[in-house]
């Protein structure tokens with residue numbers, strides 16, 4: 001296969017996604033322990049908006065943006081074992097998070113933040129960070145897995161993994177939330193989804209949500225969750241709202257239930273008092289994406305239950321800024337994807 005001498009990549013100057021720079025750089029060949037990947041698709045996350053506006057910790061200056069890609073290996077370095085040209089792969093979000101707990105050093109290997117990311121035509125990836133794309137998924141679908149899907153999987157499969165019959169509360173219909181819905185359903189749970197929009201809730205219902213609540217027309221959605229669960233509250237809440245939702249999430253979660261603290265998309269100034277925490281003996285667990293081992297475990301679940309990521313819209317590489325704008329508008333359900341390679 002003939003390789004180009006130069007590649008195109010999007011870099012951020014921290015002044016917002018509208019000012020991302022599409023630049024050319026020389027194609028670098030992989031080190032002996034790396035593979036060169038031709039990138040086919042990239043998916044966006046809420047984090048990408050924060051990185052582009054400089055509002056994210058520890059960003060490399062002029063970083064190549066994006067954390068989640070799917071592509072094909074075109075060259076495997078001389079010392080690489082177990083991977084070959086032609087393999088369809090994703091890279092783990094934190095390149096060095098192989099298994100077990102993350103650390104500050106490992107988190108500093110996260111793509112599209114402290115190290116250059118994936119919104120480019122080719123990149124070199126250490127072979128230890130690679131994961132096969134499940135066979136039933138396209139490149140576009142595979143590109144949605146590394147951050148949003150793995151975060152939802154890690155949340156629901158922590159120290160006390162989800163089990164059949166558990167009740168799960170999902171806030172909103174963005175990337176992490178829709179994967180949370182799909183993983184919870186695949187695990188045999190009963191799922192309640194909230195959203196700002198009846199249209200989006202219809203989509204959640206089509207995916208399989210058992211109960212839906214519009215949090216705009218039902219501002220006391222926590223009380224509604226209690227009604228649905230017969231006053232008990234849910235076993236697991238995937239908390240993507242943060243300051244604007246955490247008090248109600250606490251109300252809606254059962255005694256000794258899990259609140260998986262993932263994000264902060266909802267503005268507000270609410271907090272949870274230590275009295276509340278002890279009164280209900282809640283278990284708050286911060287989630288920080290996941291490891292290669294968890295990624296492989298998740299892919300086995302996706303294969304076994306034929307889970308297909310929900311893609312809202314696919315943009316071309318040249319339309320990357322429009323893709324960011326679409327993500328920012330929060331009109332999407334599931335994932336926003338950029339098709340990098342035309343072939």
Ligand SMILES: NC(=O)c1ccc[n+]([C@@H]2O[C@H](COP(=O)([O-])OP(=O)(O)OC[C@H]3O[C@@H](n4cnc5c(N)ncnc54)[C@H](OP(=O)(O)O)[C@@H]3O)[C@@H](O)[C@H]2O)c1
Pocket residue numbers: 044045046047147148151171172173174175176177194195196197200215240241244245261262263264265266267287288289327330331332334
């Ligand atoms: N800790 C981690 O490892 C990790 C990993 C991934 C993401 N995150 C964080 O998780 C959050 C979600 O990320 P994402 O990429 O999934 O975002 P996203 O795809 O942009 O989805 C955002 C969605 O949040 C929902 N939302 C907004 N305000 C809400 C509210 N008040 N109550 C309930 N839902 C609300 C909206 O859905 P509706 O219109 O349906 O309400 C919106 O579409 C972000 O804060 C992100 O930084 C953390």
